[in-house]
Amino acid sequence: MWTVAEGRSHHALNPNSWEGHFAELRPPVDNQLRGSSSWKNLLTKRDVAFPDGWVGITHPADSSELPMSSLNEVDDINSLDQGFHERTPLS
Amino acid sequence: MSRLRTLAESRERPIITAEFPSIDGGNLETVKAKLDPILPYVDGINATDNPAAHAHASNVAIAIALKTLGAEPIMQVVCRDKNRLAAQADIVGAALFGVTNICALTGDDVTAGDEPQARRVFDLDGPSLVKVASGLGEGHYVSGRAIKPAPDLFVGAVETPFGPPQQYRIERARIKADAGARFLQLQIGYQPEVLETFIAGCVANGVAARTAILPSVCLTKTARALNFMNDSVAGITVPPAIRDRVSKASDIPEESYQLTLELARHALSIPGVAGIHIADFRHDGSFARLINDLGLDTSAPASTAPVSTAAVSA
Numbered sequence: 537m538w539t540v541a542e543g544r545s546h547h548a549l550n551p552n553s554w555e556g557h558f559a560e561l562r563p564p565v566d567n568q569l570r571g572s573s574s575w576k577n578l579l580t581k582r583d584v585a586f587p588d589g590w591v592g593i594t595h596p597a598d599s600s601e602l603p604m605s606s607l608n609e610v611d612d613i614n615s616l617d618q619g620f621h622e623r624t625p626l627s
Numbered sequence: 628m629s630r631l632r633t634l635a636e637s638r639e640r641p642i643i644t645a646e647f648p649s650i651d652g653g654n655l656e657t658v659k660a661k662l663d664p665i666l667p668y669v670d671g672i673n674a675t676d677n678p679a680a681h682a683h684a685s686n687v688a689i690a691i692a693l694k695t696l697g698a699e700p701i702m703q704v705v706c707r708d709k710n711r712l713a714a715q716a717d718i719v720g721a722a723l724f725g726v727t728n729i730c731a732l733t734g735d736d737v738t739a740g741d742e743p744q745a746r747r748v749f750d751l752d753g754p755s756l757v758k759v760a761s762g763l764g765e766g767h768y769v770s771g772r773a774i775k776p777a778p779d780l781f782v783g784a785v786e787t788p789f790g791p792p793q794q795y796r797i798e799r800a801r802i803k804a805d806a807g808a809r810f811l812q813l814q815i816g817y818q819p820e821v822l823e824t825f826i827a828g829c830v831a832n833g834v835a836a837r838t839a840i841l842p843s844v845c846l847t848k849t850a851r852a853l854n855f856m857n858d859s860v861a862g863i864t865v866p867p868a869i870r871d872r873v874s875k876a877s878d879i880p881e882e883s884y885q886l887t888l889e890l891a892r893h894a895l896s897i898p899g900v901a902g903i904h905i906a907d908f909r910h911d912g913s914f915a916r917l918i919n920d921l922g923l924d925t926s927a928p929a930s931t932a933p934v935s936t937a938a939v940s941a
Contacts, residue, residue: 539791539792542792542795543792558795558798559798559801559802560802561754561755561758561802561805561806562752562754562755563755564711564750564751564755564759564769565750567750587769587770587771588767588770588771589759589762589767589768589769589770589771589772590758590759590762590769592762592765593767593771594765594766594767594771594772594773595767595770595771595772595773596773597772597773597774597775
């Protein structure tokens with residue numbers, strides 16, 4: 537399917553911008569956006585809010601502010617939001 | 628600085644890398660037994676990450692074992708099995724042990740393996756993992772949180788010149804180079820003319836100048852192996868004429884070897900190629916024979932003993 541889409545991106549009826557998308561480095565998917573409105577995210581530019589490290593911004597690391605241990609455990613993994621790419625039941 | 632990086636930047640002689648066999652049990656002696664036959668002939672060895680979607684000893688464990696045993700590992704990291712947290716942790720953790728060559732790839736789908744029921748992750752894809760790994764080398768996680776000191780990473784990727792759409796593969800190589808890939812190991816191929824087109828494209832778009840391109844060859848000794856790759860491995864086409872040449876030979880193992888030698892000589896003769904990546908499925912001493920027949924010498928430090936590519940193209 538992907539190769540078909542790539543082939544059709546060169547078709548004369550497609551806008552040139554579609555063709556260009558195949559040459560872009562795609563940023564990591566923001567899984568927090570799952571379930572939200574694509575149109576709203578487009579208009580508010582929330583969909584192009586990338587992690588700082590992705591755009592080359594570095595924060596000073598203050599280890600005293602980072603949690604040093606993690607003893608929490610989720611009781612029921614089915615209560616968690618499922619993966620962005622995978623919509624099948626967890627069990 | 629890693630030997631791979633030194634050679635990739637200086638191009639003083641062809642780079643030789645190899646695929647390390649998967650390990651499923653044993654101990655360091657098990658790893659050493661598989662490493663010893665190829666160690667004298669390579670500049671870097673791939674520690675694979677669940678290749679073809681089959682579970683094996685982990686990429687991190689094998690990379691550290693290879694480092695411990697005196698080899699220079701190239702740690703593959705695939706996107707199929709781990710999210711961005713785990714991938715970053717593996718890379719930064721392995722770097723603590725001196726594993727600094729990272730090869731980022733998307734990875735085969737779980738349906739290619741023997742546990743197709745497994746959940747896919749693909750939180751990142753190959754090109755984005757290249758950029759994430761490059762960021763770690765620059766001193767920050769994806770979040771932007773600083774890493775001090777930054778690991779001295781040398782990041783690369785893989786590309787498949789032989790899979791459709793072939794023209795897009797050149798563009799994809801450019802995307803990975805832009806993301807920070809400084810070496811590109813190519814899929815095994817039996818179509819020299821396709822490889823030439825791909826390399827020419829990478830020379831034209833500038834990728835070959837900033838990224839060491841390493842075509843791959845595979846040491847086999849049966850016609851069945853070629854048929855298997857043609858039928859079952861994504862991105863590999865073995866033309867019927869080549870399969871017939873091997874299957875109808877009076878000495879099939881020798882004809883298989885000669886085929887690999889010809890492909891390796893051809894690959895190294897293409898302007899823009901920085902070296903060769905070798906997968907050995909024979910395990911009969913042919914690896915050393917191939918290196919000798921190609922006229923390559925990896926015994927000297929990377930900064931000395933230059934070997935001309937002209938010598939190997941004869």
